[in-house]
Amino acid sequence: NLDFEFGRYHLPLFKLPDGETDTDAYFERQCWQGFARRYPDAGEEYKSRLRMEMGVIRQMGFVDYFLIVSDFIGYAKDHDIPVGPGRGSGAGSMVAYCLRITDVDPIKYALIFERFLNPERITMPDIDIDFCVRRRSEVIDYVARKYGGDHVVQIVTFGTLQPRAAIKDVGRALSVPLAECNRIASMIPNNPQSHMTLDKALVLVKELADLYNGDEQAKNLVDMARRVEGMPRNASTHAAGVVITRRPVYEYVPLATNDGQPVTQYTMTTIEELGLLKMDFLGLRNLTTLDDAAAMIRRERPDFRVSDIPYDDPATFQMLSEGRTSGVFQMESAGMTSVGVGLKPKSIEDICAIIALYRPGPMDSIPKFLSCAQNPALVTYKHPSLEPILSNTYGCIVYQEQVIEIFRRLAGYSLGQADMVRRAMSKKKEKDVQRERHTFIHGDPGRNIPGCVANGISEASAQSIYDEINDFAHYAFNKSHSLAYAIVAYQTAWFKCHYPRQYMAALLTSVLKTQTKVAKYIAECKDNGIACLPPDINESDNAFTVSGPNIRFGLAALKGVGEAFSAAILDEREKNGPFASFPDFCARMYDHDLNKRVLESLIRSGCFDSMGCRRSQLMMVYEQVMDSISRDRQ
Secondary structure, eight states, rough: OOOOOOOOOOOOOOOTHHHHOOEEEHHHHHHHHHHHOOTTTHHHHHHHHHHHHHHHHHHHHHHHHHHHHHHHHHHHTTTTTTTTTGGGGGGGOOOHHHHHHHOOOTTTTTTOOGGGGTTTOOOOOOOEEEEETTHHHHHHHHHHHHOTTTEEEEEEEEEOOOHHHHHHHHHHHHOOHHHHHHHHHSSSSSGGGGGGOHHHHHOHHHHHHHHHOOOOOOOOOHHHHHHHHTTTEEEEEEEEEEEEOSSSSGGGEEEEEEEEEEESSSSSHHHHHHEEEEEEEEEEEEHHHHHHHHHHTTTTTOOOGGGHHHHHOHHHHHHHHHHOOTOOOOTHHHHHHHHHHHHHHOHHHHHHHHHSSSSTTGGGGGGHHHHHHHHHGGGSSSSSSGHHHGGTTTOOBBBBHHHHHHHHHHHHOOHHHHHHHHHHHHHTTTTHHHHHHHHHHHHHHHTTBBBTTTTTOHHHHHHHHHHHHHHHHOOOOOOOHHHHHHHHHHHHHHHHOHHHHHHHHHHHHTTTHHHHHHHHHHHHHHTHHHHHHEOOOOOOOOOOOTTTTEEOOGGGGSTTTTTHHHHHHHHHHHHHHOOOOOHHHHHHHHHOOHHHHHHHHHHHTTTTGTTOOHHHHHHHHHHEEEEEEEEOOO
């Protein structure tokens, strides 16, 4: 017998360092120490913001939460594990900035704390973090060691029966011939982007509809498949979700195992509804790419760090303005490139706006945005009070934070109240939206909101402004998230602009399992005057590497070779020196699972060209060489 308790949080307790006994005092001290590092010359206005945020966090009971997140991000940074500058609305918090959780200055970029944590809407804060793909697991392991393996568990996710799989699985159960199941399944469009269902397929595909209406067995099969479509088919581990609990996890939720590792039996949504702390430890490939590129640069500049790059580099912005965006995070699609060429970004704020605008809904305002950016004379404001809020976006409402600020400055809402209205607009709650129209214009004494008219704005102007807010609030984007990703986008662009060989080598390594992307980026290298040299059995690394003015192909990127065997080649080379000849290579690697398929791939790719061997000759004799070694080993 068990009662589930919803609506109450069960947050874990932060484990204080040795010698500390008071969590609240430790939190306050860490915040002020971080403040001194981040804002050494800050005035009272900045200090007031920090005090306000700390007060809200205490009031809402989330002190331990912030300390837990700060601790494991601090661990990652102290161990040189790349961490993203921020993600989501958490980048709007000064406390998060001071505790090293984020690296985005919320004051500099006018980010709003209440968009992240609203004291008038008690919900769990949601700080998602991007880590280097390769080392993300090290951070999860650290958290498990600190709080105990029975307190830290990854979250289950369920794969569901898609239309084609539903047909095949039901057909198997009903003993329908396999060929017939495959024939019917092949009629269903297989486009993951369209969220295809059997009902949609019956409307869109005439051949399927005719079969359904004319064949009783097919009709029975499709009808039964419709009943199970969308149901869970298999369980796997969520790519990023981890739950951290105060008591052992099994006291809150049932557990299962997946690939030998414990996972919750409840999905992320249920975990949150039960008031448990869910964290997303996300892997971002681009952070790994930047780290690998920086490591190659340090061979020439030992003191180089990603954090030292300037964020106002004209050459980088010029490169984006010219549309040379292949390999640049968030910017390389044709549409994003086109917007970049039209805008000609001159700052991080401009990149931030491009990322926020290029999505369904806001895209409609891109022509106006570009026109105003190119011709400032076209920028107009419905009231002078809007200029300081919208000047960075050329008079256009782009961000949720701008919507909140308009409510605050023009009508006198608190930031928390403004965020509540913004949410109502984004969720299209028409009754709430119409009720707030009167408050925005004429105020509400009961909530201490004076309204626009009381602040000297005419009723007609206020009506027009409210209409514009309502139109844009449906799809205005979170600036905190857009800005954090704009920083990563700029970093990748800066690397490509100033260290193209190192960056492209790291980028190629990051996609070496995707042949189409490898081909795309090799073509980009060629366009930039960088040759991608063929692999060399004595020079190539596992990954792509810089070789003089060019890039050397990585062994692990070769089809059929793989990372395990290429690592064995490097290990043998390290222990016993370069390979002297083709037979020498075969003899030394024979005991490392060298087979004819791998050898063919190495020969065809040119790995032995530097030894003076023709590929055609090696293809004619390699079997004899392998057979000879095999006889000698017997």
